[in-house]
Amino acid sequence: MPLSPSRTVADLRELQELTGDENGAQRVAWTDMWERAREWLRGKLAGAGAEEKIDAAGNQWFTLSGGSDRALLLGGHIDSVPNGGWLDGCLNVMAGAEVLRRIAEDGAPPVTVRLVNWADEEGARFGRSLFGSSAAAGSMADQDELRTRRDADGISLPDALAEHGVELDRALDARPELENAAAYLELHIEQGPVLESMDLPLGVVLGTFGVERHLVTFRGQAAHAGSTPMDKRRDALAGAAKLELEIREIAKRTGGGAVCTIGGVVTKPGIVTSVVETAECLLDQRHLEAGTLAAMLGEAKRASEQIAHGENIDVEWERIWNIEPILFDDALIELADESIREVAGTSHRLPSGPLHDAAEVARAGIPTVMLFVQSLRGLSHTKLEDTREEHLELSVQALDRLAAKTIANLTE
Ligand SMILES: [Zn+2]
Numbered sequence: 001m002p003l004s005p006s007r008t009v010a011d012l013r014e015l016q017e018l019t020g021d022e023n024g025a026q027r028v029a030w031t032d033m034w035e036r037a038r039e040w041l042r043g044k045l046a047g048a049g050a051e052e053k054i055d056a057a058g059n060q061w062f063t064l065s066g067g068s069d070r071a072l073l074l075g076g077h078i079d080s081v082p083n084g085g086w087l088d089g090c091l092n093v094m095a096g097a098e099v100l101r102r103i104a105e106d107g108a109p110p111v112t113v114r115l116v117n118w119a120d121e122e123g124a125r126f127g128r129s130l131f132g133s134s135a136a137a138g139s140m141a142d143q144d145e146l147r148t149r150r151d152a153d154g155i156s157l158p159d160a161l162a163e164h165g166v167e168l169d170r171a172l173d174a175r176p177e178l179e180n181a182a183a184y185l186e187l188h189i190e191q192g193p194v195l196e197s198m199d200l201p202l203g204v205v206l207g208t209f210g211v212e213r214h215l216v217t218f219r220g221q222a223a224h225a226g227s228t229p230m231d232k233r234r235d236a237l238a239g240a241a242k243l244e245l246e247i248r249e250i251a252k253r254t255g256g257g258a259v260c261t262i263g264g265v266v267t268k269p270g271i272v273t274s275v276v277e278t279a280e281c282l283l284d285q286r287h288l289e290a291g292t293l294a295a296m297l298g299e300a301k302r303a304s305e306q307i308a309h310g311e312n313i314d315v316e317w318e319r320i321w322n323i324e325p326i327l328f329d330d331a332l333i334e335l336a337d338e339s340i341r342e343v344a345g346t347s348h349r350l351p352s353g354p355l356h357d358a359a360e361v362a363r364a365g366i367p368t369v370m371l372f373v374q375s376l377r378g379l380s381h382t383k384l385e386d387t388r389e390e391h392l393e394l395s396v397q398a399l400d401r402l403a404a405k406t407i408a409n410l411t412e
Contacts, residue, residue: 024383058119085385193378
């Protein structure tokens, strides 16, 4: 049977039927429903001639041996957030399964082809994203901290993993899985509004944004709301409010997809009868270029100091987390562009705001690229997440073309 993109759509609907409910997808990693999804995938690929294996981090691999040990990897994640959408993650697992079946039908491939269903991309239960891919990439370094994590019911992460045959301390033993990897391809829904606004079905992802996350604390003086004249106040919330408006201008001036967000502000004492003494702001800044991201951070710091000076308050910065931008492989970006133009006429290059398993694989030094397919209304992590069926089918075709071109390149 040749490639059947409509089968991918039917598979995704079947998976949703099996593992979702009226509130959306319920395939949270390290749960029975997730296990059921993995079993279902196993059944879907039975007879394709691929050998299945679960590695030390719980990643599920299907390996189609070829003429060489060098491997083309196709990856996605079947786990979802609670009340998730029907496409996030599992689109590439099922599109990858379709491509794997097509390649198997054509006879033994010149290189080995492997489909990987990464374990716990979402981190929905324990707040740790990219679990399986970071273990395989060798970048997981937070085992001590992970050992203490508990879910909402008080179950510890190591106990939950053990129920699925994974020992936290041995997760890094998944590292050899990437040893022979020569290229990694991942298709994903965009989860944003860019492709839809351009009326394009597909785009090539240039890389994932670098992220700078800081706690910015403004400190003023608590004072009675009734007896303190307006010109005598040292109001920390004024600092937070001005910074929030300023970071929007910084992102606009920076351009190139720059985004800055203050996602939360906690004020103390936080009562209606007092001027705000401290305002703690959670700031998140993202850009695809490391230098630009650093400049954007510098601008925000300078702005906060000027604001603090003007309001007669103090400001302090504390880094919460950061990650460098991760750029995908130039040659694979070209092949992906070509593949999209062949199936859809027009392609578009765009960065990814969210992190993906592909970022971990790229960080491990493996040539990587992602394809995005249009998301309707830019919605994801909700049951309202959707993509037109004809676009889903085009995305399977584009992934198949890209896989074929990559294999040809690897065997040159
Ligand atoms: Zn995803």
